[in-house]
Amino acid sequence: MATIHDEIDSWLAADLHGELSNNERNALHAHLLDCAGCRKTHQEIKTMNKILEETLAQEKPDPAFEQRMLAGFRKRAPQRAGLVKLLVDLMRLRAVQITAVAAALLGLVQIGRMITGENATSLRKRYAEAEVAAPQPPESRPSQAGALGRSGGIAAGRPQDLAIEAPAPPPATRSKFREESKAAAATVAPDKAEQGETTESEAFAATPESPTNAEEAGKTRGESPAPALANRKLIRNAIVELEILSFDNAVQKITAVANEEHGYIATTDSEKQANGKLRGQVVVKVLPENLDLFLQKIRSLGELKKQTLGTEDVTKAYFDTDARLKNAHVMEQRLIDMLKTKTGKVSDLLQVEKELGRVREEIEKMQGELKYWDSQVQFATVTISLAEKDMEEPAAFLIRERAQLALYAPDVEKTYNEIKSLASPKVQITNAQLNRDYSGRVSAQMSMLIAPEESDGAIGRVKVFGRVENFQTQTQRTAQGGNPAAAGSENARTKRDKVELNIAISREEQEQAFQQTSLRIRTSSVDEKAKELRALTEKQGGRVRSSTFSRDPDGRAVANVSLRVPMKNYLAIMQSLDSLGKVENVSVQRQDRTDAQIDEANAPADVSIQVYSQGNIVTEESGLLATLRRTLAQSAGAIMWSLRMIGVAIAFLAPWAIAIVGVIWVGRRIIRAKR
């Protein structure tokens, strides 16, 4: 029972605390019978236990302890009432937290947008539209007044819309302004406001007030940016685009409608197009309140293409100018007084006179401005753009021909001069240039304009001067005074314009071969055969363009000969090649230039021939030793490569490993610190 003896303390303690199972207790008691030392310990522990029980029982909290805890808890963590509790409980939910964070972010984005002004105007417009579309019942207006007063920018836009809706404000709206002014007052004296508010608004509802009240209310608002409704200066204008059958008819009808709606025609202008159709503009002035009706009537005249309706608020500018005008008048009066008293030096008087002139000029300018605004406000401007149907029908077509000619000539300069001499009143040379590039090659570019009836003949004459490599013509049809795709174009006249001819002359040498052939000839005596080949070429009317000869250390000789023959001699030379040796690897490439007119018989054909002989068969690149050497070199390369790859992998992984170890270390430190 070594274990019991070794851990006798805990066994005894558990026994005293009644936590031993029956088996354990029996075992312990059996051991106690055997062991005198443990018996002594048992005694001591029993006493200890008793003392502890007695002593610590005194320290035990009294029976009222729980009650005190509960009372303290209730005092320090008071129960939240209804809504607050619900909110707090809700905030504890993860989903609600996420939603709240998302909402907060969205809110920030919106605020940012408003601050930067992005979309701000459209927002206001939408707000205004909603207002006009659904006018609220008058009773609900006063309750909104406070909110309106607070949201400055939007509120400024609102009375303006109301003005459009109803020029003469109904009593309910007036009480709204009253309310608004009071909302401002309420911030000064909040205690008074509560009782005063109800009685006053009741008074308004009960007695329909005279219009002066509204103005009064407007004045009490002091520095508020929006003055009373009736004084708003709004310029309304509309732009309408119509497609009509007959211009004159439409103008007549517009005049009639304008008269009906108490408006007048300000300006008309019209313009006759090349195809005989009329296009024009009519500016009509109508009273703003009749604008909508007028537009409706106008629309029935023809097909509506576009309509825009705009309102410009010039209230602020108007009243600013008005105030400045008043100041200027005062200034003027003062200057006049100064002149009247006529004291002071002559130069001073002159100065005053000058100043007076300046002030008067300013006054006139401002008066003019105000008058202009008044007239603009008094009448709405409708700009009607009229266009007769089939406006786009073209009047005529112009056919323009453009030709490109590429010539190859043996002597570029001579050909160039010959073409130049063709110039006549019907053939104008617009551009002629002779170029010599860095390697001494000569080429020429020419452009000419040829009268339509002369064009075929002139082009034919130019073609004779050299070998035509390429000839292309393009025809372009342009419509005059309209859209070529529009209906009615088949009726239009057709006219032929001058033919533009661009000629490029290059030396024959530079011409690309019509057909390219490459082949190899195996023979024993390369030198000799190459010479023979050159002689053969001369005989067939061809030219040797390049020729090389080389012999490598193994005794192999190679000669490369490239030659050019006319197409008509091509077959003959190919046949004669057989006599030189064994012909191998023949490949023929032909360029199909279907788009161009080609003189095939004289077109050049290139033939490149490799004449070679076989050398020694065994080289240094074969044999046992070479194979061994190659194998060794390759394996060394492979080992170096894998070493390099391992290095790269370590370099890539090391920072990660260091970072992960660091994070784990810090985490452990934190956990340890918490413990």
Place this chain on the structure above:
Amino acid sequence: MDPSEREKYQAAIHGDREAFEMIIRTHSRTLFAIAYGVLQSREEAEDVAQDSLVKAWKTRWRVRDPEKFPAWLATIARHKAHDVFRKRRTVPLSEQATEPIEPEPANTSALDQKLHSALAALPELHRAALTLRYFEEMDYRTIENSLGLTNGALRGILGRALTSMRKQLRPALTPMD
């Protein structure tokens, strides 16, 4: 854990005040015992128990597993008690010197004083186990739950605690035999 107990803890975590008050009734003595184990002062221990309960109510949503609620409560109480203990140590020396004598008036015997000093010499965990056992006569299982110990560990702790007390008090014990 008993399903009804579990339900009670769950309700408390979700903000059911009644369930939480029930828990206060059943667990405040445990908290007191733990705090007493650290501080050896009834007033301070009671304050700590009170503070712990309020803190537990305010941060109850941090507990994910209702099974761990009692152990979590005990942890709060232990931390709070340690905070108080640490603050007490920073009290100026002159006050500290008078303190040990003052709270033990004449009505406590010499044995009591010795017992208290022996208790003070024990490691904190041992003291907590002892106070839980002798204040509340808790069975080992409940103590294990509250302190987050295994049965073997608790037995060892209690055995060692008793023995070390016994050794320190031996001169006082012998006359009683």
